[in-house]
Amino acid sequence: MELFNLGIQSVFIQNILLAYFLGMCSFLALSKRISTSVGLGLAVIFVLTITTPVNWLIYRYFLKKGALAWISQGLADVDLSFMTYILFIAVIAAIVQLVEMLIEKVSQKLYAALGIFLPLITVNCAILGVALFMVEREYSLSQSAVFGFSSGLGWFLAIVLLASIRKKIRYSDIPPALRGLGITMIITGLMAMTFMIFSGIRL
């Protein structure tokens, strides 16, 4: 139940995109068409669900202060947490590469759908951001798995919603200087405002 609550919270209330602004670049660049945004959204869910628990394990058993104690007592005082950034980004890049190769082997159809988006995901700040949030909020392994998946789901939801709105807005008469990026920012602001109605919900 605790976990379910965390899931709901990270999908709706603290939506990673609308409340923490993570992954904005690809969100703005690739939300012109619904089909691309669905593909990218799925890829983000996929990668987040895998990388977050893996990064948790790495942080817990290698980087945290005293984490190396399982190797030998002499290393119990070592604190490698300053290495967090570089190791996390390396892990994310490696996993994305692995996932890409795996998908290519297993399912050609899925690869065709996700293929071009996967390399982009390494530099999507949502992935690194979720890993860093997980460290900052001291989640457990199961919590971080749920957090990873539901953050991805929240991101998926937001980008698909925006893509649908942008499709409709093409027929509106917007002041020329506001077209494109400007109006998209304002729409996103209104979306963030509507998502605020979820705040305070607990199950």
Next chain:
Amino acid sequence: MQGNEREPLFSTRNRKILTHPFSEFNPITVQVLGICSALAVTSQLKPSLVMGGAVIVVMTFSSVIISLMRDYIPSRVRIIVEMTVVASMVILVDQFLKAYAYGVSKQLSIFVGLIITNCIVLGRLEAFALGHGPWTSFLDSLGNGIGYAVVIALVGFFRELLGAGRVLGIKVIPSVLYESGYMDNGLMLLAPGAFIILGLIIWIQRFFTGYREEE
């Protein structure tokens, strides 16, 4: 820069590289890069300024390093090399902030780390530093860094002013105004405020520069 003829340090071309990203080719409002951090840290002016500074430092150093190494980096692994250089720079900046400005560093929380995936840094490395000499790359990244810092400082300024009636923590809106019924707009401090302020800044800027996006 071909041949033996040396180009003066501040030739017209170099000056253009430096100032071009300030306005008509601004990284945030025109190139649409680095928006994540631009919005997240700007609920007050002070963290926005610190963040702008951090990005400038990371960008200039890493683009000079990458530009010096550009002939030795195999193009297949260049992204990893760039990431490593940027991440090392970010670690330096992060440790520095933790040591000398702990309060601000806590406030910026994970967003210092997210400079690594800030697309401005990687974008300029890919698009410029890999193909140009150290000095021009330095100017290009400095220009883009300043362009970024100016926009987030603007967003931070307006959000703090409208949301809390303060600038850099000092009350600027006279109490007479509050007594006559003026209220701070708390929404500006929350996420939607950031989106809307940035949208309006983009609108105003594009209105004057005449830049238009094609749909």
